[in-house]
Amino acid sequence: MVWTIVPAIALAAIVIYGLKTWNDIMFNNDEDAKVVEVYAFQFGWWTRYSGDDNTLGKADYKLITATNPLGVITDKNIKDSYAFLDGEVDKISTILEDSKNDNGEYFIPSSQVDSLVEKMERYKRQKYRIQSGIDKGHLNDSIYKAANDDVLVQELHLVKDQPYAMKFRSKDVIHCPWIPHMRMQMNAVPGMETGFNFTPTVSTVEMRSKPEVIEHYKNINKIHNERLNRLGEQEEKVEFNYILMCNKICGAAHSNMKMDVYVETAEEFNTWISEKKTIAQKASQ
């Protein structure tokens, strides 16, 4: 009997406490939580801070270009996409024109023609979809103003003891932002937004000064440099760092997707972020 009751109680405790924790993490509607987006792509990460309004500007994958890696919607980005798409369409039609002989027949294989035409049609459709679904003309600046103070970077700085409401999106395949030290993970899924709430409680500096971490990293440095020596590479000093990595199989460089994470004081964070340009500042340059 004891053998039945004790495990039953233990299991019930695990379940109840587990569900409570789960709900805290998943359904936390903390007003103070700072909204930060981590955006995954093959093979790397972007971080988007929501700025003073604590609201992320809307984004759409159709607007993604080299200068707008997250597809954030602003009037300028919409115009840029048009320019990009028109340019691509022009480029393809030029190629198609140049591939005709004097009789107006293509001298390149018809499969190549088909794929070029298909690509061109896709760009045209994309432009149409932006025009019909996203572009609100002169209202753009007011509708999409939340994006103006967003800041785009490729590292993650967090303030100690500050609750965060993380948002995740993905550009191509399923990725999974994973910070092992903070036991934070959630898949980033193309086509939808996922989220995770947490509060970092130990800063990077504090971690580095913990005796057990110092001891541990002494060991890691030894192993690390032994390996580098073996490979004939320059020795280096390894310090403790929080790291965000990818935890869902996503392709050849799955194990290369890393982004440094720093947990620091509010002052340090403010100094750091104030040096970064917001989307509006970049646009006005």
Added chain:
Amino acid sequence: MAHDAHDHHHKESFITKYIFSQDHKMIGKQYLITAMIMGGLGIALSAFFRLKLGWPDAKFPILEAVLGADAAPDGLLDSNWYLGLVTLHGTIMVFFVLTGGLSGTFSNLLIPLQVGARDMASGLLNMIAYWLFFLSSLLMAASLFVETGPAMAGWTIYPPLSVLEELQPGSGMGMTLWLLSMTVFIASSLIGGINYIVTIINLRTKGMTMTRLPLTIWAFFVTAILGVLSFPVLLSCAVLLLMDRGFGTSFYMSDIVTSSGALDATGGSPILYEHLFWFLGHPEVYIILLPALGMTSEIISTMSRKPIFGYRAMIGSILAIGFLSFIVWGHHMFMTGMNPFLGGVFTFTTLLIAIPSAVKVFNFITTIWRGNVIMSPAMLFSIGAVSTFISGGITGIILADSALDISQHDTYFVVGHFHIVMGMTAILAMFAGVYHWFPKLYGKMMNKRMGMIHFWITIVCGYGVFIPMHFLGEGGMPRRYYEYTNFAMFDHFLDLNVLISIFATVGVIAQIIFFFNYFYSVYRGPKASQNPWNSNSLEWTTPVEHVHGNWYGEIPTVYRWPYDYSKPGKDQDFVPQNIPLEENEEEH
């Protein structure tokens, strides 16, 4: 039954006897041999990528020699091919060895023999099921020879990675072959499964009531039902994926940008795929485990010379596991972004499954308890299977809890967990089955000493590989990492990975002992007696040599359950099922 037709043997040519045989015993052997070849391939692949993980910087000329210069230039495994090997290892072991091989072999061999039937309900369908299985094995193996490499998206092949070739080279021809192979495989499982169900329901011999069936049959029965109900879902899942790949639909794709720009696909969701996949994927775990545990029950009872403890509770727990396995699939998806409300639901249902599992474990242990245990290789492997079922089950409780899963999901902790609880339990039970029923398969005995050595190396290496993986997982190391040395924080796991790789390599090489023992015994093994283990169930009343129709003359009638071991008041410590009850003798 019109058994007269079987009494005078029709002449069989080589082809009808050994190749297109409709005899369930021969088909069982065909399944086993195919599974052994696929198993050899599957574990060889794992040994190859373990070389990379154990010694990340070393060059292994053997890799280039075996896999070719594309896959391992200069003996250094290519990162795409690493994922390809991981994917094929998983697929082959889960589907071709532990599903096709395990249920295919033993359902075929044991169902007609243990229920007292001349053959399967349909010998022809049975033959077709095997040949489809063979064809799907060929297709899967063929994907290793495709120029762009085999499927590389992990054995779960989540879209969009598995859809677009520009995201991963393996998602071209390799993935097409994977899907084709699985489609054929599903057809094979369904045909086989329906045949098993019909045979068990309709062809039991006189007196063989459902509560006199050996637990193996109960396990095969529920397994076949699980397969018939869940494999069609995988089929639809695969068909939709094929359509996304080939016909421009977007069931699983939405808002994707690749190097060729923004795709049209919109409105689909990879989460839909995950739901469909795991709706099969979780019952699949029990499609693997139930036959394994069923065979373990039979062997443990026979070798302990004791009736199985809690026969009806065992049946109840098989049924309960079968039912629950359909409502727990979401525990694979806590971290996928599905509605978090479901996290709580699936935590609850998943932990419920611990109850019937624990019932089974306690019944195994109480059956062995104070038994007159005979340590044959089959018994050792069975005890090993119970051991891994316990140690893997305990870590399962951690993973079942959605909150705890956050820190373990997709890390090596999961890899360690499911390899112990599912992989090792099933493979050990499969070995146990081979050692136990080898006399029935070939009329020969396997070498006991080699069996013992095989067991000890296998179990030590198995635990040696998978227990340390739990530490890697606790340390945060994600699975399917080609180059974990990119992260200095994992450097202190270098040594542990070497240890794991050594155990893995030794464990893989040690399987040669089994292969040798198997084929040596087929030709040179001592001849088996009719009932070498003094067992009760009906298969040991058939003649040692294989005859079409299984019994000369009448099929025996069954008078008792199959677990009358050490019954008080009997001369022998076993009473076969076909011995009538004496006057005043109680049935159990």
